[in-house]
Amino acid sequence: MTMSIGGLISGLDTNTLITQLLQAEAVPQAALKTRLSIATATAAAYRSVNTRFDALRAAAETMLKPETWTAVKATSSATSVAATATAGAPAGSLTFDVKNTAAAHSVVSGINWTATTDPYGMTSPIEVRAADGTVKGTITVGGDGTLADAVKAINDSEFGLSATAVKVADGQYRLQVTSKTSGAAASFDLGDASTFAVATQGVDAKLTVGSGTGAYDVTSSTNTFADLMSGVTITVSKPETGVTVEVDADPAAVATKMQAMVDAANYALSGIRANTDPDGGAASTLKGDSALRTLAGRVLDAVSFAVGDDGSPATIGIQLNKDGTIAFDAAKFSAALADDPALAQRLGAGGSAGPGPDGVSGNTDDVVPGVAQRLLDVAKVASDTTIGTLTLLAQGRDDLAGDIQDKIEAWDVRLVARKAALTRQFTAMETALGSLQNQSSWLAGQINSLPSWS
Incomplete structure (x- = not known):
């Protein structure tokens, strides 16, 4: 590609001029890059809050399990x-x-070997008998028929036995075999009568x-x-x-899980506050986001509104603080759970509150959602992996970021072409100026060579 000659003829810094012209023409691309940064940060912020609501969902689901309340x-x-x-x-x-x-049955050989490579020497196959003397089967010692081979054969057998050659002194080894399971029923004997002695009796x-x-x-x-x-x-x-x-x-165990759910709710609320705080500076990526403000309101409503005719969640120690956080009194919760477990569970999780509007018991309209159910409903609406509010908002910003990235890349191509064009133009200018300069020098030479008339 033809390159600028850098103003050698004109005296201009053409390379700098080209760079400055490209910077001016790239202003729209710079704006796109700023928009891309904002879209990416916004998507990340939505996902951060979404993670907190997913944690709230899990904690609320735990509180809705029947076994939680029967701890x-x-x-x-x-x-x-x-x-x-x-x-x-x-x-x-x-x-x-x-x-x-309980103890596992163990037997030990009545003879010694000087090394594990010595011949096994006892009857092979080895007969395996149950505690009552019934023959369970036999074990054949393979290989070279050594003590080590006997150990391997017993360990590889199907009778649930573990064998080892025990060094009882220098040059003295004994074969000990132990049942892999404990109890009297796992007792056994090996070999001929008196070949092995009981080291440990298997007992229940x-x-x-x-x-x-x-x-x-x-x-x-x-x-x-x-x-x-x-x-x-x-x-x-x-x-x-x-x-x-x-x-x-164990009311304390129930209280611990309730505390975990309240903590998860506060964690979700703090995520919303951190990202929407109008005075939070650059960290508040989602300032003024109405969707997040709505979610925060629904969380607070879930823990503050009365539960059917059972009354306020404050009865079991759940209430709002002035700063918009949720307070939980574990002692009050435990006392309420001990005093009236059914009421505490209805307030905390939900349950039947008697005949509904139709006057008939046992229908779905008889079930009043408690704090956990209401929080679960809010969390699911927010964090569902397919249609969750926060999920869709994050995906929308991802799509926007993708479109902006495509435009930035198109600008990259356009600017490369524009740089090439400017380089050609300035090079042509320098070439033209050089040609004119050469012509001027020639004309000056011709004029100087004319005879002088005085």
Whole structure:
């Protein structure tokens, strides 16, 4: 491409002139770049707020789960006994003694080997027998028939056994085989009679409930007792006497989840405030956005309006602060939950409030949405991945940014062409000036060569 010769003839800085002319012509493109930056930042701001509303949706859905409101806790009087309860487990208590814990059956060979590479030496295949003497099958020692091969064969067998060559002293190895599962039913024997001796007897864990004539034992092949009390799992770790496990309602767990929902609502509100604050400067990308102001109003309405005939959410400790945030009194909530669980759940989540306008019970119009349901409805409208308000607003800005980017790229092409044209024009000017200068010099020479007449 022909390039400008930089004003060598004219004395003008043509390269700078071209740059300045291009800058003037690129003003519309610069405006487009500013618009692109704003559109991109706006889309990001909508998505930031959308993330907060999605968190609110998840927290509200948790509060609407029936098991949230039937949370219970299990406690044990002994640190060696752990107890957990599933939601809805009935309250109650049970006292027992831990007689023994479960153990896995283990046998050890009666002979020693000097090294794991020594021949196994005992009968092969190895006979595997159950606790009652019933033959379960055999294990063939492959390879070179060494102790190591016997260990591998036992470990690879289908009988649920774990074998290892134990070094008991220098040059002395014994073969120990242990059941992979604990309990009396997993007891076994190997080889010929007296080939192996019992190292650990497999036994069940045993609890004794009561101390009178009606006392009874409860066993488990593991140290875990499932549903000894309905919905309760108990795990023991050592013998213990006089252990009491109690199951009670756990209002604190419900309050924690309610607090999480209120925190999520406040988090969503703070996101709206940060992005719409008229005094927030450049960080307030969405100043004056009516959609966000409407969402904030709906969140506040959801936690402040009365719930049917049950009254204000303030009854369960949820109310508005003067600064437009939401307050939650966990102690008041727990007290209300203990005093009237059904009322607390209707206010917090929603539920039937009796016959609706049609006067017939059991219809959908009987259900009054509580705080959680109302917040969930708001969050879904905002953050639905397909038709959510914030989702569509962000997508709209993405589309706008895409259109602007296309225009910016078109301007790039236009400016490249314009630079080439200007370069050609200035180069032509310099060339023309150079030609004129040459002609002027020639004419001056011709004039100077004319004879002088005096």
